[in-house]
Amino acid sequence: MAVIATVIVSQIRMRLPVLRLTEPVPTVSLIHVLTTVDEIATRLIASYEPERIILFGSRARGSTEAGDIDLLIVKETAERPIARRIVVERLLADRAVAVDLFVYTPAEMLKLYGMGSPFVEEIVATGKVVYVHQIVEQWLKDAEEDLLSAEILFENKANKGACYHAQQAAEKALKALVIKQGGKPQRVHDLIELRGEVARLGLAVDLDEDDAVFLNSVYKGRYPAEDGLLPHGAPDDDDAKRAVDAARRLVARAKLLAAPQIP
Numbered sequence: 001m002a003v004i005a006t007v008i009v010s011q012i013r014m015r016l017p018v019l020r021l022t023e024p025v026p027t028v029s030l031i032h033v034l035t036t037v038d039e040i041a042t043r044l045i046a047s048y049e050p051e052r053i054i055l056f057g058s059r060a061r062g063s064t065e066a067g068d069i070d071l072l073i074v075k076e077t078a079e080r081p082i083a084r085r086i087v088v089e090r091l092l093a094d095r096a097v098a099v100d101l102f103v104y105t106p107a108e109m110l111k112l113y114g115m116g117s118p119f120v121e122e123i124v125a126t127g128k129v130v131y132v133h134q135i136v137e138q139w140l141k142d143a144e145e146d147l148l149s150a151e152i153l154f155e156n157k158a159n160k161g162a163c164y165h166a167q168q169a170a171e172k173a174l175k176a177l178v179i180k181q182g183g184k185p186q187r188v189h190d191l192i193e194l195r196g197e198v199a200r201l202g203l204a205v206d207l208d209e210d211d212a213v214f215l216n217s218v219y220k221g222r223y224p225a226e227d228g229l230l231p232h233g234a235p236d237d238d239d240a241k242r243a244v245d246a247a248r249r250l251v252a253r254a255k256l257l258a259a260p261q262i263p
Helices: 002-015 037-048 081-091 106-114 118-126 133-155 159-180 191-200 209-219 224-229 237-258
Strands: 052-056 069-074 099-104 128-132
Touching (some): 037 069, 037 081, 037 128, 052 118, 081 099, 099 106, 106 118, 128 133, 133 237, 159 191, 159 209, 159 237, 209 237
Parallel strands (some): 069 099
Antiparallel strands (some): 052 069, 052 128
């Protein structure tokens, strides 16, 4: 049965195209009015922490005519279906567009799909994934792997490699948080910019400005010809330790912030 469930989940993931978000998470206020799919999705990501958001219906098929925004939200929760809907309706109470939404757990989705539910099959066939939490998890997994590489290299006195992987761990942890908040991370390596983007999206990370500047600097020394760009030449033991420690704190904080809260 577990194998069948895994196959079904894989089919669902493979058949649904990913629709990228383009707007940052809005501030929840009485003044702001939700009007687009992006704004609604980013509100849900920041405040409800779903595992997946799927757009279906006419909007997913590319219709430009005014109509309901149909959303399927997948979230692990012990709440009754009506209680889930009430929570989400309240989160989106300041919307200026009609929204038709459904909230299912992953187990409920598997059950309905396995039973041949026309509703769920239609969503699988024509829906578009607006957000999926597994992407965040993958970024964090990659950050942890870079951190582990940095720690091993540091223990073996390979300071340049340790600093490089420490910077990569920090970069990927920050990008994971940007995605977690519904943003789209820029294709940059600048930790100052990424740190600012995370802050603008409402999260406080354990990376102060000095450490961000330092990691940016040691990252520029990843090639032999670039050693001269470093303030004091190639990184020494103290530099490598500082880089690894800063990355370790940031990755730990990012994992804590990204962990889903199950009511």
